[in-house]
Amino acid sequence: MRVLVTGGAGFIGSHYTRRLLAGDSRSAAPSQVVVLDKLTYAGNALNLDSVRADPRLRLIVGDICDPVAVQQAMRGIDVVVHFAAESHVDRSITGSGEFVRTNVMGTHTLLHAALGAAVTRFVHVSTDEVYGSIENGSWPETHPLAPTSPYAASKAASDLLALAFHRTYGLPVCVTRGSNTYGPYQYPEKVIPLFVTNLLRGRKVPLYGDGGNRRDWLHVDDHCAGVRLVAQRGTPGEIYNIGGGTELSNRELTTRLLSATGADWSSVQPVADRMGHDRRYSVDTTKIREELGYAPAIPFPRGLAATVDWYRQNRQWWSPASDALSRA
């Protein structure tokens, strides 16, 4: 089986690629893994260092909006797992154009090429942010889409395009909607690596608004396990939520990060709330649990401790990005 992983040099995509090449006892190892990645500020070829020597891996540095690069990457591919995206909500608020280009146009370019290549599965990796905000309860996959940020709107648009390619042309598309993901190799602009790296440097961390916004936290390994199950056994045309099951307010998360890094509340700088900040996200994961046997395996305290430890041990990985962010 030959697999194309778009965005395979990013946070979740590189984890998926490393895991795919490592293999597991339940599925056949892929004969080839092609990574198509533009290596934007968020992509880093170093993320694939541990598998670089694997003869099955081929890294193509290219743009998912470029039909020539996409066609080259798609040649002979059986399964596409599409992670590539502009992924940071704050950047989408200050400049949404690139989000529409990559997330909508890029996804369309891939879907079109996948049809031509007659792939057996196209997993479109999306986010719970497409549902908007929920005060109580959890969203099932049938919940109407109500994205609020330009990031979430561009992801919602790409979900609909992907599903339309299934309904119209029969492309075997599945959509996954994962919750807030954390773990090693996450670019230090997202809240957990931003806070951890700032605290490890003795800097303050910016807490939005009253800190009461709530998110469901999902370890990257569990996110990838869910995507892998969908790639292997998901039903074409279906959407699968993937969650971690640990809901925390940003204030509660901050308390844990302060304690993990030996800092206190004097290191926290309250800042004005993010524009249009969704109050609460919560995914209902009944479908993927019951249909595909998904269960998150990494308890949040263990996952968080290991993540903080990874950032502690890998300063050379995050320092250049952290410096660039503080200069911006």
Ligand SMILES: NC(=O)c1ccc[n+]([C@@H]2O[C@H](COP(=O)([O-])OP(=O)(O)OC[C@H]3O[C@@H](n4cnc5c(N)ncnc54)[C@H](O)[C@@H]3O)[C@@H](O)[C@H]2O)c1
């Ligand atoms: N991080 C989360 O909490 C989270 C949660 C749910 C879903 N998701 C989704 O998972 C996917 C991966 O997220 P991530 O956090 O790993 O993102 P990331 O920003 O770390 O990585 C994105 C990758 O895509 C590449 N890329 C960007 N534009 C490209 C283009 N035009 N052509 C080719 N490659 C391009 C980047 O170079 C990078 O390697 C995204 O689709 C995101 O919407 C993320």
